[in-house]
Amino acid sequence: MNSLRFIFLAAAMSASVAQAAPKTSIYGYVEGYYEKVDDTPSVNTTTPSENPGEFQVPNLNVMIQSVGDGTKAYINLSGADAGTVNVNNAWAEMDLHGEMVRFRIGKLYRPFGLYNEMLDAVPTYIGIESPELYDSDHLMLSRETNMMIHGRLAAGPGFLNWSLTTGNDDAIDTNTPLGVDLRWNMGSKWLVGASYYTSGGKVGYDSDFKGGVLPYWTEDEYSVSGIYGQYRDESWTVQVAYYASSHEGTRASDICTNTLDDRLNERFNCSGTPDLNGEFDAKTYYIRAGYDVYLKSGTLTPYVQYDYYENPEMLPVKSEGGDNEAGISNDGSFVKATLGTVYRPQANLALKLDYSQHIQEVDTVSNSTIDGDSENYGEVRFSFSYFWQL
Amino acid sequence: MNKLLVIIFFLWGGLAHAGYAVIANNGISASSISKTDLKNVFNGDIQSFSGANVVLAVLDSGPDSEAFFDQVLGTKLQVFERAWLEKALTGKGTAPKKKSSSAEVINFVSSTPGAIGFISDSDTGAASGKVKILTVN
Numbered sequence: 001m002n003s004l005r006f007i008f009l010a011a012a013m014s015a016s017v018a019q020a021a022p023k024t025s026i027y028g029y030v031e032g033y034y035e036k037v038d039d040t041p042s043v044n045t046t047t048p049s050e051n052p053g054e055f056q057v058p059n060l061n062v063m064i065q066s067v068g069d070g071t072k073a074y075i076n077l078s079g080a081d082a083g084t085v086n087v088n089n090a091w092a093e094m095d096l097h098g099e100m101v102r103f104r105i106g107k108l109y110r111p112f113g114l115y116n117e118m119l120d121a122v123p124t125y126i127g128i129e130s131p132e133l134y135d136s137d138h139l140m141l142s143r144e145t146n147m148m149i150h151g152r153l154a155a156g157p158g159f160l161n162w163s164l165t166t167g168n169d170d171a172i173d174t175n176t177p178l179g180v181d182l183r184w185n186m187g188s189k190w191l192v193g194a195s196y197y198t199s200g201g202k203v204g205y206d207s208d209f210k211g212g213v214l215p216y217w218t219e220d221e222y223s224v225s226g227i228y229g230q231y232r233d234e235s236w237t238v239q240v241a242y243y244a245s246s247h248e249g250t251r252a253s254d255i256c257t258n259t260l261d262d263r264l265n266e267r268f269n270c271s272g273t274p275d276l277n278g279e280f281d282a283k284t285y286y287i288r289a290g291y292d293v294y295l296k297s298g299t300l301t302p303y304v305q306y307d308y309y310e311n312p313e314m315l316p317v318k319s320e321g322g323d324n325e326a327g328i329s330n331d332g333s334f335v336k337a338t339l340g341t342v343y344r345p346q347a348n349l350a351l352k353l354d355y356s357q358h359i360q361e362v363d364t365v366s367n368s369t370i371d372g373d374s375e376n377y378g379e380v381r382f383s384f385s386y387f388w389q390l
Numbered sequence: 391m392n393k394l395l396v397i398i399f400f401l402w403g404g405l406a407h408a409g410y411a412v413i414a415n416n417g418i419s420a421s422s423i424s425k426t427d428l429k430n431v432f433n434g435d436i437q438s439f440s441g442a443n444v445v446l447a448v449l450d451s452g453p454d455s456e457a458f459f460d461q462v463l464g465t466k467l468q469v470f471e472r473a474w475l476e477k478a479l480t481g482k483g484t485a486p487k488k489k490s491s492s493a494e495v496i497n498f499v500s501s502t503p504g505a506i507g508f509i510s511d512s513d514t515g516a517a518s519g520k521v522k523i524l525t526v527n
Contacts, residue, residue: 023443025484065484069443074481089481099437109480121479124472159435188433188464234465292469299468347471387475389485 027389028062029348031122038377041328041362043261043316049324056080061120070095076120088120097151104148111150111163111181112195113228113241116143123350123385126237126290126301126342132309133226133243133284137323140245140282141197141224142169142211145179158185170211175201183228191230195243198223202249212245214313215321216258217278220249237290237301244283247313251276258320263330267312282311282332290342298345303354305338328375329360340381348387355380409457410449411511413496413521417503418442422525428462431506434474434483439506446486447498447507454492454510462526496520 033056039048059080066073076089091106109117119130133140146167153160165179177200183193202221205213213220226243256270269275290303310333315322325334340354355378362375412428414420420440423431430436431444438444449455451467459467477483489495492513499505500520514523 023445025478027478027485029479063479063481065478065481067443067484072481076481091481117480118476121476124476124479234469294466294468344468344472347468347475387479389478 023068024064024066025389026062026064027387028060029123029385029387031059031061031383031385032056033059033128033381033383035379035381037379040324040358040377041375043259043328078120096149100151100153101149102151104150105146107144107146108148108165109143110145110148110165110179110197111161111183112141112143112179112197113181113193113226113243114191114230114239119143122383123348123387126303127288127305127338127340128352128354128381128383129338129356131241131284131286131288132307132336133241133286135309135323136210137318138282138309138311138314138326139210140212140243140284141179141222142209145169145177155184157187160184168209170199170203170206170209170213175199175203177203189231189233191232192227193229194225194227196223196225212247213249214315216252216255216315218250218252220247222247222249235292237288237292239288240286242283242285244281246279246281248279251278258315259317261316261328264315278313280311280313282309282313284309298343301342301344303338303340303342305336305340305354305356307336307338309334309336325358325360329362331361334358334360350383350385352383352385353381409454409461409511410508411514411517412506412508412524412526413499413517414507414524415442415499415503415505416520416522418506418522420524421522422527424527425462428526429464432463432470432486434477437483439504442504445502445505447495447502447505448486448488449492449495449508449510450488450490454508458508492516 034053036053037051039050042049057080059078061078064075071094073092074089077085078088079085087107089108091104091108093102093104095102111117113133115131115134118125119134132138134143145165148163148165150163161183163181166177169177178198180196181193183191185191199222202219203213204219205215205217212222212224222245224243224245226241228241231238251268253276255268256274260270265271286305286307288303288305290301293300309326311326312332314326314332316327318324326332336356336358338354338356340352343351358377358379360375412423418440427436427439431439432446455467459465459470463470474483474485478485487498489498492509493516495507495509496517499507509517517523
């Protein structure tokens with residue numbers, strides 16, 4: 001399967017949609033982002049790594065949505081400047097049986113938990129960083145896929161939304177991955193759901209595809225499953241989710257030439273013949289809560305977030321395909337506690353500021369100054385986003 | 391005592407419906423809408439009504455707008471707007487047109503097939519003949 005083919009197909013469907021019903025909307029948002037991380041522990045050195053402040057110049061995101069009679073097309077483009085434009089989404093959809101069964105094809109975000117489809121909707125949600133499940137340093141699965149059958153059924157006081165997805169999710173040519181998501185909107189306040197994903201067999205790592213295979217594994221057969229829930233009323237938003245993944249595959253033959261700490265040297269048997277057959281489980285969970293305070297001049301939403309992530313196979317250095325969080329801790333786990341606030345002078349403008357504290361046990365890093373300590377380091381972020389519509 | 395209760399009852403009933411009137415494009419055949427359907431239409435849970443693809447128009451912030459969002463949707467305009475931004479930015483719908491006066495809502499609804507909106511109930515006279523005023527059951 002070829003993602004380009006899906007995009008062309010989607011473009012063709014999109015054209016037919018536009019002809020049938022030219023009800024087209026163009027809108028988007030601009031976004032700016034600043035982040036500063038405190039000095040962090042390093043592997044094999046006594047000097048902590050310095051992390052310069054990171055300022056992302058305003059990003060432009062443009063969406064085009066065309067709605068016809070039983071059809072829809074959607075394009076989602078983003079770019080930091082005019083020279084780099086990413087096609088995040090380009091899909092077309094048609095109703096097969098009203099809203100109960102719909103077919104979507106192209107490049108699309110899979111429904112998977114609360115955030116996978118809405119991470120580009122920056123002005124709307126509380127918080128700045130994505131849940132660890134979708135952190136590009138340690139994605140548990142690809143965010144994108146190519147085909148989806150989905151729909152919605154009336155169920156009790158609300159609706160049951162279902163979806164089945166497949167595509168070339170990890171640059172897969174021969175396997176058939178499958179994603180499933182079920183969510184029940186129980187009226188206007190409560191939502192519960194469950195997701196499952198399988199790679200459908202052994203898949204390789206491809207640097208062009210951000211997926212669930214570690215960059216230093218040659219192949220991996222993996223699955224991810226989890227549950228999530230949300231309560232939302234006029235003031236409160238509370239979200240919880242738990243996800244676990246299971247992996248079985250082969251490490252790269254040069255795994256031991258990477259910068260490793262004692263724990264991973266032992267795990268990979270680097271003092272002898274490297275152990276290339278690997279299996280591991282990763283897991284993550286989060287709870288997020290925000291409270292809307294309505295002011296005369298807008299809305300203020302203080303929020304707290306608690307994220308946990310655990311991956312014992314993670315390398316300790318980001319530049320080698322690992323990450324600087326789970327990678328340097330004793331057991332591959334870390335906690336991130338966040339306190340922040342969103343101020344919205346109007347609904348389409350969001351100013352966000354938050355502070356996170358990373359907490360992890362570090363006693364295997366070859367750094368005598370931090371051996372045996374629980375390491376804490378902070379991270380501050382600011383984000384603004386402004387929604388516009390033509 | 392009974393008279394007092396009757397007066398309170400009628401006052402309460404009057405207040406419950408005070409503030410807004412729901413209008414629709416003349417092409418929409420229905421003359422009434424249930425409160426549940428109205429809520430689902432404005433939440434985006436129902437995208438077609440009486441055989442037409444719905445296009446929404448909302449009255450910008452003000453007492454009539456607040457009355458509508460409070461009594462029909464049980465929420466605030468800000469929450470409503472954020473929910474629709476989320477739908478737009480995820481390809482699940484497009485944000486309703488926000489109008490600054492009842493006259494603007496009437497003009498938009500009268501000229502847009504499938505349009506449904508709400509206006510101040512004191513402006514229903516101006517809407518007469520141009521749009522259909524839906525009874526909310």
